[in-house]
Amino acid sequence: MKTNTQSFTLVNLQTVTMQIFAALVLLGTALHGAAPMTHSMMNFFTASSQVPNFPEFVFVGLVNEIEVVHYDSNSRKSETKQEWMIRATEDDPQYWQRETEILFGHQQRFKNNIEVAKQRFNQTGGVHIVQWMIGCEWDDETDEVKGYEQHAYDGEDFLSLDLETETWVAPKQQAVITKHKLDNNKALMDEYKHYFTQSCPEELKKFVKFGRSSLLRKDLPSVSLLQKTPSSPVSCHATGFYPDGAMMFWRKDGEELHEDVDLGEILPNHDGSFQMSVDLDLSSVKPEDWTRYDCVFQLVGVKEHIFTRLEEEKIRTNREKPTDKNGINIPAVVVPLVLLLLLAVIGFLVYRRRIRGRWC
Structure with missing residues (x-):
């Protein structure tokens, strides 16, 4: 037909x-x-x-x-x-x-x-x-x-x-x-x-x-790379685009990927714009090969594409910092202890200098 x-x-x-x-x-x-x-x-x-x-x-x-x-x-x-x-x-x-x-x-x-x-x-x-x-x-x-x-x-x-x-x-x-x-x-x-x-x-x-x-409204989104844990897929997330006719996909060396990719639905935002995500499973990819991948977003009716290269420093995560067995955030405890130790050392050196000044 x-x-x-x-x-x-x-x-x-x-x-x-x-x-x-x-x-x-x-x-x-x-x-x-x-x-x-x-x-x-x-x-x-x-x-x-x-x-x-x-x-x-x-x-x-x-x-x-x-x-x-x-x-x-x-x-x-x-x-x-x-x-x-x-x-x-x-x-x-x-x-x-x-x-x-x-x-x-x-x-x-x-x-x-x-x-x-x-x-x-x-x-x-x-x-x-x-x-x-x-x-x-x-x-x-x-x-x-x-x-x-x-x-x-x-x-x-x-x-x-x-x-x-x-x-x-x-x-x-x-x-x-x-x-x-x-x-x-x-x-x-x-x-x-x-x-x-x-x-x-x-x-x-x-x-x-x-x-x-x-x-006639055409709004391009902001695009972020998100990951829950080091072993989780990396999610390319676009939000704030309008209208909801959009395409999003992962590429490797410029070629669109169809395996190890999970495309999510287009969902509405509270302000009338839309969001969507596409996940990439990196479990079999070496870290040194990550930069061969990029995420592409295209809004229907707009020639401009948004390319986001997969780089570790660009990935945002909500992973919690390590904690000890009692559930206390280790850096939160270690940093004050280091500061206290440093102050104690400085105080000791000043004290010694004062004592030596008296006896010399």
Whole structure:
């Protein structure tokens, strides 16, 4: 399933929601690039069956790779993730109620779509995933607009819309039935063309107007190297970046590492910015080879990278200083004793000098 040369790739939906959302952010970026004057609105629908600890239906709406709307089958409520979206929809009091009703309808249809797909692929039970992405991008310099619609099933391309030829592309034999049905529905194609050329760009422009200060915000983080104990992995920790579309990884001799590396989730800070960490296991690395490693942070849409070389003196640790068997901090005791001893020696020398002065 392709739009021009791009492909829609399924994320691992057995991870937590934040990991899924992060992957979708990067996916949306890959689809339309990171041109400074290009804005995007992408809507991601995900339906699943028998996925543990995950809603059967999830909707995520993104503007410029930032989550602005969320709905899932557990809450059954469409709600904003950005304060400026409240202002953007004030002129339409029924907006959120209407969105909730629309998404509940999609929830019911997607549940049926999974059953249809299982029949076509001659499947019964087990874990299955259906995904749909639809959206548009707008270049505020040239005023050019583009639209995308793609579908995936169980991690593989299933169906996509080619707006140039006004036809559907079916890379799977099981999707050909749907392709022919949609190709013959000219009224539906006219609706799609209106959505991609009018409705979607107009709504996107409105959201960019209200959310400009947040949507165009790009904050680079501070990066630190942390280690709990000498045998613990070294954690490269970035905090204070915005938005949450970011990549972080370890390199050796300039090549990205995939082994002995543990990438953490992107987590929110209290001030609205984000943080993330990536750990490196150094148990099999000689100390003299540490400088061959560095940590790389990249914020989506920003060309600048942050490189942090692995050097022992840069590592911050919360390791406690050695204590004696009674739990007393040894340096805390030794230092005063040394000072007292030094003062005693000085006092003794002064005393001797005074005595010698009397007898000479």
